[in-house]
Amino acid sequence: MNARAIVVTSGKGGVGKTTTTANVGAALAHQGEKVCVIDTDVGLRNLDVVMGLEGRVVFDLIDVFEGRCRLRQALVKDKRVDSLHLLPASQTNDKSALSEARMKETVRRLIDEEGFDRVVIDSPAGIESGFQTAASAADGALVVVNPEVSSVRDADRIIGLLEAREIGDVRLVVNRIRPEMVKRGDMLEVDDVLEILGVKLIGIVPEDERILVSTNVGSPAALDVSRNGAGGAFRDIARRIRGEDVPYAQLQAQGGLLTGLKRLFGGS
Amino acid sequence: MFGLFGRKRSRDNVKERLKLVLSYDRAKLSPGRMEQLKQELMGVIGKYFPAADSEYDVKLEQHGDRMVFTANLPLSSADA
Numbered sequence: 167m168n169a170r171a172i173v174v175t176s177g178k179g180g181v182g183k184t185t186t187t188a189n190v191g192a193a194l195a196h197q198g199e200k201v202c203v204i205d206t207d208v209g210l211r212n213l214d215v216v217m218g219l220e221g222r223v224v225f226d227l228i229d230v231f232e233g234r235c236r237l238r239q240a241l242v243k244d245k246r247v248d249s250l251h252l253l254p255a256s257q258t259n260d261k262s263a264l265s266e267a268r269m270k271e272t273v274r275r276l277i278d279e280e281g282f283d284r285v286v287i288d289s290p291a292g293i294e295s296g297f298q299t300a301a302s303a304a305d306g307a308l309v310v311v312n313p314e315v316s317s318v319r320d321a322d323r324i325i326g327l328l329e330a331r332e333i334g335d336v337r338l339v340v341n342r343i344r345p346e347m348v349k350r351g352d353m354l355e356v357d358d359v360l361e362i363l364g365v366k367l368i369g370i371v372p373e374d375e376r377i378l379v380s381t382n383v384g385s386p387a388a389l390d391v392s393r394n395g396a397g398g399a400f401r402d403i404a405r406r407i408r409g410e411d412v413p414y415a416q417l418q419a420q421g422g423l424l425t426g427l428k429r430l431f432g433g434s
Numbered sequence: 435m436f437g438l439f440g441r442k443r444s445r446d447n448v449k450e451r452l453k454l455v456l457s458y459d460r461a462k463l464s465p466g467r468m469e470q471l472k473q474e475l476m477g478v479i480g481k482y483f484p485a486a487d488s489e490y491d492v493k494l495e496q497h498g499d500r501m502v503f504t505a506n507l508p509l510s511s512a513d514a
Contacts, residue, residue, distance in 0.1 A: 315452055323459065350443075351444070354448055355445070362453060
């Protein structure tokens with residue numbers, strides 16, 4: 167992707183926007199880029215806790231917008247990867263301070279003045295002002311979708327809105343694929359989702375309980391290079407954003423004999 | 435739950451439902467309005483073809499980048 171400012175969005179809540187932002191941002195930084203992740207979910211700040219940086223937040227995005235601090239003062243430096251920074255959302259619900267002009271200016275300064283290679287913008291759920299503000303500064307987008315009817319419908323709506331904004335580089339992250347359900351014909355396949363939405367793919371992320379474990383401890387799974395699973399899928403997405411041609415890993419249905427037996431006897 | 439065989443895969447079901455609902459979403463038309471359109475269209479056609487069949491097939495389809503509205507209006511074979 168040539169895009170320098172990438173908005174991560176989905177329409178529907180709870181499909182993995184914040185997880186994707188944290189992991190792709192961390193992986194990009196780990197791969198050598200200077201990265202700033204921005205939380206635009208004003209009033210419902212979460213990217214800080216997912217990344218384990220909640221204890222370091224002093225100022226936030228709205229403080230920057232309103233001139234209560236300098237841009238650099240609001241940036242929280244990651245504790246694991248030097249080139250990774252977070253610009254947190256405010257936890258008070260002052261959406262009136264949201265402004266597309268200020269958002270664009272902030273992203274422009276991060277790139278032109280602070281020397282960031284990439285800005286990853288975590289959008290709030292919905293299609294209201296928060297999403298519009300987040301999208302306004304972006305020249306590329308990752309649309310996160312789960313293989314499930316309401317998520318796909320909302321993604322279609324979001325893709326329409328991104329196209330209306332003339333954001334050219336829109337890519338799909340299919341998150342929470344469960345290979346064993348796909349195998350028995352009870353889950354949309356990645357190809358189905360691509361056919362229905364008509365957008366290019368950039369990543370397939372399997373359902374993985376390590377994601378919950380990693381958010382419990384505030385350390386993005388993508389940084390644990392000893393494991394594949396969802397963390398590995400997010401690292402692959404980062405490499406594809408950087409222009410590498412990374413083949414898609416074949417997802418294996420989990421579990422061997424035991425889960426097979428459970429299924430035979432009517433379990434899950 | 436169900437036997438291993440003889441069950442329609444829910445994947446096929448969700449795919450069809452999504453394609454249908456997205457065609458209405460993209461055309462910004464609700465299924466109810468579509469039904470209205472169909473009724474009005476039948477009224478108009480009936481004025482010109484009194485023996486028009488009432489089995490009209492009216493639908494929205496995705497053709498590449500654009501939505502296409504198609505109406506298949508068979509005329510009755512009876513003498514007009």
